[in-house]
Amino acid sequence: MRRTVRDASAAFTRAPLLTALSITTIAFSLFAFGLFGLVALNIRAALQGVEERVEIRAFVADGTDAQSLAAAAGDIDAFPEVQSVNIVTQDQALARARTELTEFSDVFQSGVLPASIDVKLKPGYRDPATVARVSARLKSYPFVDDVRYGEDWLVQLYRLRNIAGVAGLALGLAFAAVAVIIIGATIRMAVLSRADEISIMRLVGATDGFIRRPFLLEGFAKGILGGLLALGLTWLGMHLIDRYMHFHTVFFSPAMAAAGVVAGALIGVLGSSVAVGRHLRAL
Protein backbone atom coordinates (compact mmCIF):
# COMPACT_ATOMS: atom_id res chain seq x y z
CA MET A 1 0.00 0.00 0.00
CA ARG A 2 2.84 2.35 0.91
CA ARG A 3 4.41 1.73 -2.50
CA THR A 4 1.07 2.42 -4.22
CA VAL A 5 0.76 5.74 -2.39
CA ARG A 6 4.37 6.63 -3.19
CA ASP A 7 3.96 5.77 -6.88
CA ALA A 8 0.69 7.70 -7.13
CA SER A 9 2.17 10.79 -5.47
CA ALA A 10 5.30 10.48 -7.65
CA ALA A 11 3.02 10.80 -10.69
CA PHE A 12 1.85 14.16 -9.30
CA THR A 13 5.38 15.47 -8.83
CA ARG A 14 6.78 14.05 -12.11
CA ALA A 15 4.23 15.77 -14.31
CA PRO A 16 2.85 18.67 -12.24
CA LEU A 17 1.52 20.56 -15.25
CA LEU A 18 -0.40 17.59 -16.63
CA THR A 19 -1.69 16.80 -13.15
CA ALA A 20 -2.84 20.39 -12.63
CA LEU A 21 -4.49 20.32 -16.04
CA SER A 22 -6.30 17.07 -15.21
CA ILE A 23 -7.54 18.38 -11.87
CA THR A 24 -8.65 21.70 -13.41
CA THR A 25 -10.49 19.92 -16.23
CA ILE A 26 -12.21 17.63 -13.75
CA ALA A 27 -13.05 20.64 -11.57
CA PHE A 28 -14.55 22.68 -14.42
CA SER A 29 -16.54 19.70 -15.76
CA LEU A 30 -17.97 19.12 -12.30
CA PHE A 31 -18.41 22.88 -11.78
CA ALA A 32 -20.62 23.10 -14.90
CA PHE A 33 -22.62 20.15 -13.59
CA GLY A 34 -22.67 21.69 -10.12
CA LEU A 35 -23.97 25.03 -11.41
CA PHE A 36 -26.70 23.25 -13.29
CA GLY A 37 -27.48 21.26 -10.14
CA LEU A 38 -27.67 24.46 -8.14
CA VAL A 39 -30.12 26.03 -10.61
CA ALA A 40 -32.23 22.84 -10.58
CA LEU A 41 -32.12 22.76 -6.78
CA ASN A 42 -33.27 26.38 -6.51
CA ILE A 43 -36.07 25.92 -9.06
CA ARG A 44 -37.19 22.87 -7.11
CA ALA A 45 -37.04 24.78 -3.83
CA ALA A 46 -39.07 27.64 -5.35
CA LEU A 47 -41.69 25.25 -6.71
CA GLN A 48 -41.83 23.46 -3.37
CA GLY A 49 -42.47 26.80 -1.69
CA VAL A 50 -45.42 27.41 -4.02
CA GLU A 51 -46.63 23.83 -3.61
CA GLU A 52 -46.72 24.25 0.16
CA ARG A 53 -49.36 26.90 -0.37
CA VAL A 54 -51.72 24.39 -1.95
CA GLU A 55 -54.70 24.40 0.39
CA ILE A 56 -58.30 23.25 0.15
CA ARG A 57 -60.82 25.57 1.73
CA ALA A 58 -64.25 24.08 2.48
CA PHE A 59 -66.70 26.90 3.24
CA VAL A 60 -69.35 25.86 5.72
CA ALA A 61 -72.95 27.02 5.88
CA ASP A 62 -73.89 29.75 8.38
CA GLY A 63 -75.13 28.36 11.62
CA THR A 64 -73.21 25.07 11.51
CA ASP A 65 -72.57 24.14 15.10
CA ALA A 66 -69.02 23.93 16.41
CA GLN A 67 -69.43 20.30 17.49
CA SER A 68 -70.25 19.12 13.96
CA LEU A 69 -67.30 21.12 12.63
CA ALA A 70 -64.90 19.62 15.17
CA ALA A 71 -66.14 16.08 14.42
CA ALA A 72 -65.73 16.65 10.68
CA ALA A 73 -62.24 18.12 11.22
CA GLY A 74 -61.23 15.00 13.18
CA ASP A 75 -62.58 12.84 10.36
CA ILE A 76 -60.75 14.78 7.67
CA ASP A 77 -57.51 14.75 9.65
CA ALA A 78 -57.58 10.96 9.42
CA PHE A 79 -57.51 11.03 5.60
CA PRO A 80 -54.15 9.59 4.50
CA GLU A 81 -53.51 12.57 2.20
CA VAL A 82 -54.10 15.19 4.86
CA GLN A 83 -51.27 16.95 6.69
CA SER A 84 -53.29 19.39 8.82
CA VAL A 85 -56.84 20.62 9.31
CA ASN A 86 -57.72 24.04 10.64
CA ILE A 87 -61.16 25.35 11.49
CA VAL A 88 -61.50 29.05 10.67
CA THR A 89 -64.45 30.79 12.27
CA GLN A 90 -66.18 33.77 10.66
CA ASP A 91 -64.28 36.18 12.94
CA GLN A 92 -60.95 34.57 12.14
CA ALA A 93 -61.75 34.64 8.41
CA LEU A 94 -62.47 38.34 8.66
CA ALA A 95 -59.27 39.04 10.61
CA ARG A 96 -57.25 37.05 8.08
CA ALA A 97 -58.79 38.89 5.14
CA ARG A 98 -58.04 42.24 6.76
CA THR A 99 -54.42 41.20 7.28
CA GLU A 100 -53.90 39.66 3.84
CA LEU A 101 -55.87 42.24 1.85
CA THR A 102 -55.08 45.46 3.69
CA GLU A 103 -56.25 47.72 0.84
CA PHE A 104 -59.81 46.35 1.27
CA SER A 105 -59.79 46.33 5.08
CA ASP A 106 -62.45 49.01 5.35
CA VAL A 107 -64.80 47.04 3.05
CA PHE A 108 -64.95 43.94 5.24
CA GLN A 109 -67.78 43.90 7.79
CA SER A 110 -68.25 41.39 10.54
CA GLY A 111 -70.12 38.36 9.31
CA VAL A 112 -69.42 38.91 5.63
CA LEU A 113 -67.08 35.98 5.29
CA PRO A 114 -68.13 32.38 5.91
CA ALA A 115 -66.36 30.01 8.31
CA SER A 116 -64.28 27.32 6.71
CA ILE A 117 -62.31 24.13 7.21
CA ASP A 118 -58.80 24.69 5.77
CA VAL A 119 -57.03 21.52 4.76
CA LYS A 120 -53.34 21.20 3.91
CA LEU A 121 -52.12 18.09 2.14
CA LYS A 122 -48.98 16.10 2.72
CA PRO A 123 -46.09 16.45 0.23
CA GLY A 124 -46.66 14.04 -2.63
CA TYR A 125 -50.46 14.50 -2.45
CA ARG A 126 -50.59 18.02 -3.80
CA ASP A 127 -51.17 17.13 -7.45
CA PRO A 128 -54.38 18.29 -9.17
CA ALA A 129 -55.98 14.79 -9.21
CA THR A 130 -55.47 14.16 -5.49
CA VAL A 131 -56.56 17.67 -4.55
CA ALA A 132 -59.74 17.24 -6.64
CA ARG A 133 -60.44 13.88 -5.01
CA VAL A 134 -60.04 15.23 -1.46
CA SER A 135 -62.16 18.28 -2.41
CA ALA A 136 -64.94 16.00 -3.62
CA ARG A 137 -64.91 14.16 -0.28
CA LEU A 138 -65.08 17.47 1.60
CA LYS A 139 -68.00 18.55 -0.57
CA SER A 140 -69.92 15.45 0.52
CA TYR A 141 -70.36 16.90 4.02
CA PRO A 142 -73.92 18.30 4.19
CA PHE A 143 -72.85 21.56 5.88
CA VAL A 144 -70.19 22.35 3.26
CA ASP A 145 -71.48 25.00 0.84
CA ASP A 146 -68.50 25.27 -1.45
CA VAL A 147 -64.93 23.97 -1.84
CA ARG A 148 -62.14 26.06 -3.40
CA TYR A 149 -58.52 25.17 -4.10
CA GLY A 150 -57.45 27.31 -7.05
CA GLU A 151 -57.89 24.57 -9.63
CA ASP A 152 -56.55 26.63 -12.55
CA TRP A 153 -53.27 27.73 -11.02
CA LEU A 154 -52.73 24.30 -9.47
CA VAL A 155 -52.92 22.69 -12.93
CA GLN A 156 -50.51 25.33 -14.31
CA LEU A 157 -48.15 24.82 -11.39
CA TYR A 158 -48.02 21.09 -11.95
CA ARG A 159 -47.50 21.50 -15.69
CA LEU A 160 -44.58 23.81 -14.94
CA ARG A 161 -43.27 21.36 -12.35
CA ASN A 162 -43.43 18.45 -14.80
CA ILE A 163 -41.72 20.41 -17.57
CA ALA A 164 -39.01 21.51 -15.13
CA GLY A 165 -38.61 17.91 -13.94
CA VAL A 166 -38.24 16.39 -17.43
CA ALA A 167 -36.03 19.21 -18.73
CA GLY A 168 -33.94 19.03 -15.56
CA LEU A 169 -33.48 15.28 -15.88
CA ALA A 170 -32.53 15.48 -19.57
CA LEU A 171 -30.15 18.41 -19.04
CA GLY A 172 -28.74 16.81 -15.91
CA LEU A 173 -28.00 13.58 -17.76
CA ALA A 174 -26.45 15.52 -20.64
CA PHE A 175 -24.26 17.55 -18.25
CA ALA A 176 -23.28 14.40 -16.35
CA ALA A 177 -22.44 12.60 -19.60
CA VAL A 178 -20.33 15.53 -20.80
CA ALA A 179 -18.54 15.64 -17.43
CA VAL A 180 -17.85 11.88 -17.53
CA ILE A 181 -16.58 12.05 -21.14
CA ILE A 182 -14.31 15.04 -20.49
CA ILE A 183 -12.95 13.60 -17.25
CA GLY A 184 -12.50 10.18 -18.88
CA ALA A 185 -10.59 11.74 -21.80
CA THR A 186 -8.41 13.78 -19.42
CA ILE A 187 -7.50 10.77 -17.34
CA ARG A 188 -6.90 8.70 -20.47
CA MET A 189 -4.50 11.39 -21.67
CA ALA A 190 -2.64 11.23 -18.36
CA VAL A 191 -2.42 7.43 -18.57
CA LEU A 192 -1.35 7.58 -22.23
CA SER A 193 1.52 9.86 -21.30
CA ARG A 194 2.79 6.97 -19.20
CA ALA A 195 2.20 4.21 -21.74
CA ASP A 196 5.96 3.52 -21.99
CA GLU A 197 6.18 3.11 -18.26
CA ILE A 198 3.27 0.67 -18.27
CA SER A 199 4.76 -1.40 -21.11
CA ILE A 200 8.13 -1.58 -19.33
CA MET A 201 6.39 -2.59 -16.11
CA ARG A 202 4.76 -5.45 -17.97
CA LEU A 203 8.03 -6.51 -19.57
CA VAL A 204 9.90 -6.69 -16.29
CA GLY A 205 7.15 -8.74 -14.66
CA ALA A 206 4.92 -6.37 -12.69
CA THR A 207 1.48 -7.90 -12.11
CA ASP A 208 -1.68 -6.25 -13.45
CA GLY A 209 -2.79 -5.33 -9.94
CA PHE A 210 0.54 -3.74 -9.15
CA ILE A 211 0.42 -1.65 -12.31
CA ARG A 212 -3.22 -0.69 -11.90
CA ARG A 213 -3.26 0.32 -8.22
CA PRO A 214 -1.23 3.58 -8.39
CA PHE A 215 -3.28 4.71 -11.40
CA LEU A 216 -6.54 4.05 -9.56
CA LEU A 217 -5.28 5.94 -6.52
CA GLU A 218 -4.10 8.78 -8.75
CA GLY A 219 -7.51 8.91 -10.47
CA PHE A 220 -9.21 8.87 -7.06
CA ALA A 221 -7.05 11.72 -5.76
CA LYS A 222 -7.57 13.79 -8.90
CA GLY A 223 -11.31 13.17 -8.70
CA ILE A 224 -11.45 14.24 -5.04
CA LEU A 225 -9.33 17.35 -5.64
CA GLY A 226 -11.30 18.23 -8.78
CA GLY A 227 -14.56 17.67 -6.89
CA LEU A 228 -13.49 19.90 -3.99
CA LEU A 229 -12.34 22.62 -6.37
CA ALA A 230 -15.67 22.38 -8.24
CA LEU A 231 -17.54 22.62 -4.95
CA GLY A 232 -15.56 25.74 -4.01
CA LEU A 233 -16.21 27.32 -7.41
CA THR A 234 -19.93 26.56 -7.17
CA TRP A 235 -20.08 28.05 -3.68
CA LEU A 236 -18.26 31.14 -4.93
CA GLY A 237 -20.64 31.37 -7.90
CA MET A 238 -23.63 31.21 -5.59
CA HIS A 239 -22.26 33.97 -3.36
CA LEU A 240 -21.57 36.22 -6.33
CA ILE A 241 -25.15 35.68 -7.56
CA ASP A 242 -26.48 36.41 -4.06
CA ARG A 243 -24.35 39.50 -3.71
CA TYR A 244 -24.72 41.13 -7.10
CA MET A 245 -28.06 39.83 -8.35
CA HIS A 246 -29.78 39.76 -4.97
CA PHE A 247 -31.29 36.29 -5.37
CA HIS A 248 -31.63 34.30 -2.25
CA THR A 249 -30.23 30.98 -3.39
CA VAL A 250 -30.22 27.62 -1.67
CA PHE A 251 -26.85 25.74 -1.60
CA PHE A 252 -26.31 22.00 -1.60
CA SER A 253 -26.80 20.21 1.71
CA PRO A 254 -23.57 18.75 3.20
CA ALA A 255 -24.72 15.28 2.06
CA MET A 256 -25.28 16.49 -1.51
CA ALA A 257 -21.92 18.27 -1.57
CA ALA A 258 -20.19 15.15 -0.27
CA ALA A 259 -22.01 13.06 -2.88
CA GLY A 260 -20.72 15.41 -5.61
CA VAL A 261 -17.11 15.05 -4.42
CA VAL A 262 -17.49 11.27 -4.11
CA ALA A 263 -18.94 11.18 -7.64
CA GLY A 264 -15.81 13.02 -8.85
CA ALA A 265 -13.64 10.44 -7.11
CA LEU A 266 -15.63 7.56 -8.61
CA ILE A 267 -15.37 9.01 -12.10
CA GLY A 268 -11.62 9.41 -11.52
CA VAL A 269 -11.24 5.79 -10.41
CA LEU A 270 -13.44 4.39 -13.20
CA GLY A 271 -11.74 6.55 -15.84
CA SER A 272 -8.32 5.38 -14.68
CA SER A 273 -9.43 1.77 -14.53
CA VAL A 274 -10.73 1.84 -18.11
CA ALA A 275 -7.69 3.72 -19.43
CA VAL A 276 -5.14 1.42 -17.75
CA GLY A 277 -7.21 -1.66 -18.64
CA ARG A 278 -6.73 -0.88 -22.33
CA HIS A 279 -2.96 -1.08 -21.87
CA LEU A 280 -3.13 -4.20 -19.76
CA ARG A 281 -5.25 -6.19 -22.17
CA ALA A 282 -2.17 -7.06 -24.21
CA LEU A 283 -0.11 -9.84 -22.69
Next chain:
Amino acid sequence: MTAAEAVGVLRFDRVTKEYPRSGLALHEVSFRVAKGEFVFLTGPSGAGKSTILRLAYFAERPTSGLVRVSGVNSEHASRREISKLRRRLGIVFQDFRLLEDRTAEENVGFALEVTGVPRAQIGPKVSRVLTQVGLAAKATAFPRELSGGEQQRVAIARALVNDPFVLIADEPTGNLDERATRGVFQLLREINAAGTAIIMATHDLDLVRHADYRTLELNRGQIVFDSAESPEPAA
Protein backbone atom coordinates in the same frame (compact mmCIF):
# COMPACT_ATOMS: atom_id res chain seq x y z
CA MET B 1 24.22 -33.37 -20.38
CA THR B 2 22.09 -32.69 -17.30
CA ALA B 3 18.31 -33.17 -17.21
CA ALA B 4 17.77 -29.38 -17.29
CA GLU B 5 20.00 -29.04 -20.32
CA ALA B 6 18.17 -31.87 -22.04
CA VAL B 7 14.80 -30.14 -21.53
CA GLY B 8 16.24 -26.72 -22.39
CA VAL B 9 15.43 -23.36 -20.90
CA LEU B 10 13.27 -22.54 -23.88
CA ARG B 11 11.49 -24.81 -26.31
CA PHE B 12 9.33 -24.28 -29.38
CA ASP B 13 7.33 -27.30 -30.58
CA ARG B 14 5.76 -26.96 -34.06
CA VAL B 15 4.83 -23.35 -33.36
CA THR B 16 2.69 -21.55 -35.92
CA LYS B 17 1.72 -17.92 -35.54
CA GLU B 18 -0.81 -16.30 -37.80
CA TYR B 19 -2.04 -12.71 -37.53
CA PRO B 20 -5.55 -11.79 -38.70
CA ARG B 21 -4.30 -9.01 -40.99
CA SER B 22 -0.74 -9.79 -41.99
CA GLY B 23 -1.20 -13.55 -42.22
CA LEU B 24 1.33 -16.28 -41.45
CA ALA B 25 4.37 -15.13 -39.44
CA LEU B 26 5.72 -18.51 -38.33
CA HIS B 27 5.04 -21.98 -39.64
CA GLU B 28 5.70 -25.14 -37.64
CA VAL B 29 8.85 -23.82 -35.99
CA SER B 30 10.61 -26.14 -33.57
CA PHE B 31 13.86 -25.58 -31.68
CA ARG B 32 15.29 -25.72 -28.23
CA VAL B 33 17.72 -23.48 -26.38
CA ALA B 34 19.86 -25.16 -23.76
CA LYS B 35 20.92 -23.68 -20.46
CA GLY B 36 23.74 -21.16 -20.95
CA GLU B 37 23.56 -21.34 -24.74
CA PHE B 38 24.04 -18.31 -27.05
CA VAL B 39 21.77 -18.40 -30.09
CA PHE B 40 21.62 -15.94 -32.98
CA LEU B 41 18.35 -15.52 -34.86
CA THR B 42 19.06 -14.20 -38.33
CA GLY B 43 17.10 -13.67 -41.50
CA PRO B 44 15.63 -10.91 -43.60
CA SER B 45 13.06 -8.43 -42.26
CA GLY B 46 9.68 -10.09 -41.83
CA ALA B 47 11.25 -13.56 -41.54
CA GLY B 48 9.74 -14.02 -38.07
CA LYS B 49 12.68 -13.22 -35.72
CA SER B 50 10.79 -10.72 -33.58
CA THR B 51 7.72 -12.96 -33.56
CA ILE B 52 9.81 -15.78 -32.08
CA LEU B 53 11.12 -13.45 -29.39
CA ARG B 54 7.65 -12.08 -28.60
CA LEU B 55 6.41 -15.65 -28.26
CA ALA B 56 9.38 -16.44 -26.03
CA TYR B 57 8.44 -13.79 -23.48
CA PHE B 58 4.72 -14.49 -23.91
CA ALA B 59 3.76 -11.15 -25.41
CA GLU B 60 1.97 -13.36 -27.93
CA ARG B 61 0.55 -16.86 -27.82
CA PRO B 62 1.01 -19.26 -30.71
CA THR B 63 -1.87 -19.98 -33.06
CA SER B 64 -0.87 -23.63 -32.77
CA GLY B 65 2.01 -25.55 -31.25
CA LEU B 66 3.60 -25.04 -27.87
CA VAL B 67 6.11 -22.61 -26.41
CA ARG B 68 7.67 -23.68 -23.14
CA VAL B 69 9.96 -21.44 -21.12
CA SER B 70 11.33 -22.73 -17.84
CA GLY B 71 8.29 -24.88 -17.15
CA VAL B 72 5.73 -22.26 -18.17
CA ASN B 73 3.85 -23.28 -21.28
CA SER B 74 1.86 -21.18 -23.69
CA GLU B 75 -1.28 -23.31 -23.49
CA HIS B 76 -1.92 -22.93 -19.79
CA ALA B 77 0.07 -19.92 -18.58
CA SER B 78 -2.00 -17.43 -16.59
CA ARG B 79 -1.24 -13.70 -16.67
CA ARG B 80 0.21 -14.00 -13.19
CA GLU B 81 2.50 -16.85 -14.20
CA ILE B 82 3.66 -14.81 -17.18
CA SER B 83 4.46 -11.85 -14.88
CA LYS B 84 6.40 -14.14 -12.55
CA LEU B 85 8.28 -15.69 -15.50
CA ARG B 86 9.27 -12.29 -16.88
CA ARG B 87 10.99 -11.48 -13.60
CA ARG B 88 13.42 -14.26 -14.50
CA LEU B 89 13.86 -13.17 -18.12
CA GLY B 90 15.88 -10.25 -19.38
CA ILE B 91 14.47 -8.44 -22.41
CA VAL B 92 16.40 -5.92 -24.50
CA PHE B 93 15.19 -3.98 -27.56
CA GLN B 94 16.76 -2.08 -30.41
CA ASP B 95 15.17 1.18 -29.20
CA PHE B 96 16.37 0.73 -25.57
CA ARG B 97 12.95 1.58 -24.08
CA LEU B 98 14.28 3.63 -21.19
CA LEU B 99 12.18 6.09 -19.22
CA GLU B 100 13.43 9.52 -20.23
CA ASP B 101 12.52 11.21 -16.97
CA ARG B 102 14.58 8.81 -14.85
CA THR B 103 18.29 8.46 -14.38
CA ALA B 104 20.25 5.35 -15.39
CA GLU B 105 20.11 3.94 -11.87
CA GLU B 106 16.38 4.75 -11.55
CA ASN B 107 15.70 3.00 -14.85
CA VAL B 108 17.50 -0.10 -13.62
CA GLY B 109 15.95 0.08 -10.15
CA PHE B 110 12.50 0.43 -11.74
CA ALA B 111 12.60 -3.28 -12.74
CA LEU B 112 13.08 -4.18 -9.09
CA GLU B 113 10.66 -1.62 -7.66
CA VAL B 114 7.71 -2.78 -9.73
CA THR B 115 8.27 -6.41 -8.83
CA GLY B 116 8.08 -5.66 -5.12
CA VAL B 117 11.78 -5.94 -4.17
CA PRO B 118 12.36 -4.19 -0.80
CA ARG B 119 13.90 -0.73 -1.16
CA ALA B 120 16.95 -1.61 0.90
CA GLN B 121 17.97 -4.31 -1.59
CA ILE B 122 17.52 -2.19 -4.70
CA GLY B 123 20.51 0.15 -4.30
CA PRO B 124 23.23 -2.53 -3.98
CA LYS B 125 21.78 -4.62 -6.83
CA VAL B 126 21.59 -1.57 -9.13
CA SER B 127 25.20 -0.60 -8.32
CA ARG B 128 26.37 -4.14 -9.03
CA VAL B 129 24.80 -4.36 -12.51
CA LEU B 130 25.77 -0.81 -13.48
CA THR B 131 29.36 -1.72 -12.60
CA GLN B 132 29.01 -4.95 -14.59
CA VAL B 133 27.95 -3.02 -17.73
CA GLY B 134 30.64 -0.38 -17.16
CA LEU B 135 28.35 2.51 -16.32
CA ALA B 136 28.89 2.99 -12.58
CA ALA B 137 30.19 6.50 -13.25
CA LYS B 138 27.06 7.49 -15.14
CA ALA B 139 24.50 6.18 -12.69
CA THR B 140 22.88 9.57 -12.20
CA ALA B 141 22.80 10.52 -15.90
CA PHE B 142 19.50 10.75 -17.75
CA PRO B 143 19.13 8.77 -21.00
CA ARG B 144 19.40 11.96 -23.09
CA GLU B 145 22.83 12.54 -21.57
CA LEU B 146 24.07 9.10 -22.68
CA SER B 147 25.26 7.83 -26.07
CA GLY B 148 23.31 5.09 -27.89
CA GLY B 149 25.75 2.43 -26.72
CA GLU B 150 25.51 3.64 -23.14
CA GLN B 151 21.73 3.70 -23.27
CA GLN B 152 21.74 0.11 -24.50
CA ARG B 153 24.07 -0.80 -21.64
CA VAL B 154 21.54 0.69 -19.20
CA ALA B 155 18.82 -1.37 -20.88
CA ILE B 156 21.00 -4.48 -20.53
CA ALA B 157 21.66 -3.62 -16.88
CA ARG B 158 17.90 -3.38 -16.33
CA ALA B 159 17.50 -6.78 -18.01
CA LEU B 160 20.24 -8.27 -15.82
CA VAL B 161 19.24 -6.86 -12.47
CA ASN B 162 16.86 -9.73 -11.71
CA ASP B 163 19.54 -12.34 -12.52
CA PRO B 164 17.72 -13.81 -15.52
CA PHE B 165 18.35 -17.36 -16.75
CA VAL B 166 17.85 -16.20 -20.33
CA LEU B 167 18.31 -12.82 -21.99
CA ILE B 168 16.13 -12.10 -25.02
CA ALA B 169 17.61 -9.40 -27.24
CA ASP B 170 15.77 -8.07 -30.28
CA GLU B 171 18.31 -6.31 -32.56
CA PRO B 172 20.19 -4.86 -29.55
CA THR B 173 22.88 -3.37 -31.82
CA GLY B 174 20.52 -2.22 -34.57
CA ASN B 175 20.72 1.46 -33.56
CA LEU B 176 24.42 1.53 -32.73
CA ASP B 177 27.59 2.44 -34.62
CA GLU B 178 30.29 -0.19 -35.14
CA ARG B 179 32.30 0.67 -32.06
CA ALA B 180 29.26 0.68 -29.78
CA THR B 181 28.06 -2.54 -31.41
CA ARG B 182 31.35 -4.26 -30.55
CA GLY B 183 31.14 -2.98 -26.98
CA VAL B 184 27.55 -4.14 -26.45
CA PHE B 185 28.24 -7.52 -28.09
CA GLN B 186 31.30 -8.04 -25.89
CA LEU B 187 29.12 -7.32 -22.87
CA LEU B 188 26.57 -9.90 -24.04
CA ARG B 189 29.37 -12.46 -24.46
CA GLU B 190 30.51 -11.82 -20.89
CA ILE B 191 26.97 -12.20 -19.61
CA ASN B 192 26.66 -15.48 -21.50
CA ALA B 193 30.04 -16.66 -20.19
CA ALA B 194 28.67 -16.11 -16.67
CA GLY B 195 25.93 -18.67 -17.42
CA THR B 196 22.96 -16.73 -18.81
CA ALA B 197 21.47 -18.10 -22.02
CA ILE B 198 21.07 -15.48 -24.76
CA ILE B 199 18.78 -15.41 -27.77
CA MET B 200 19.66 -12.50 -29.98
CA ALA B 201 17.91 -11.46 -33.18
CA THR B 202 20.23 -9.58 -35.49
CA HIS B 203 20.75 -8.40 -39.05
CA ASP B 204 24.46 -7.98 -38.48
CA LEU B 205 25.98 -10.95 -40.32
CA ASP B 206 29.55 -9.78 -39.55
CA LEU B 207 28.79 -10.19 -35.89
CA VAL B 208 27.36 -13.67 -36.51
CA ARG B 209 30.32 -14.78 -38.67
CA HIS B 210 32.94 -13.66 -36.18
CA ALA B 211 31.34 -15.37 -33.22
CA ASP B 212 31.23 -19.08 -32.83
CA TYR B 213 27.67 -19.36 -31.61
CA ARG B 214 24.70 -21.36 -32.77
CA THR B 215 22.74 -19.62 -35.52
CA LEU B 216 19.11 -20.14 -36.48
CA GLU B 217 18.34 -18.64 -39.86
CA LEU B 218 14.73 -17.84 -40.61
CA ASN B 219 13.01 -17.19 -43.90
CA ARG B 220 9.29 -16.65 -44.45
CA GLY B 221 8.41 -17.90 -40.99
CA GLN B 222 10.44 -21.10 -41.11
CA ILE B 223 13.85 -22.16 -39.81
CA VAL B 224 15.92 -22.76 -42.93
CA PHE B 225 19.23 -23.32 -41.18
CA ASP B 226 20.36 -24.39 -37.75
CA SER B 227 24.14 -24.39 -37.29
CA ALA B 228 23.78 -26.99 -34.56
CA GLU B 229 22.48 -29.45 -37.13
CA SER B 230 24.37 -28.61 -40.35
CA PRO B 231 27.75 -26.93 -40.78
CA GLU B 232 26.89 -24.51 -43.64
CA PRO B 233 23.97 -22.08 -44.14
CA ALA B 234 21.27 -23.08 -46.61
CA ALA B 235 21.52 -21.49 -50.04
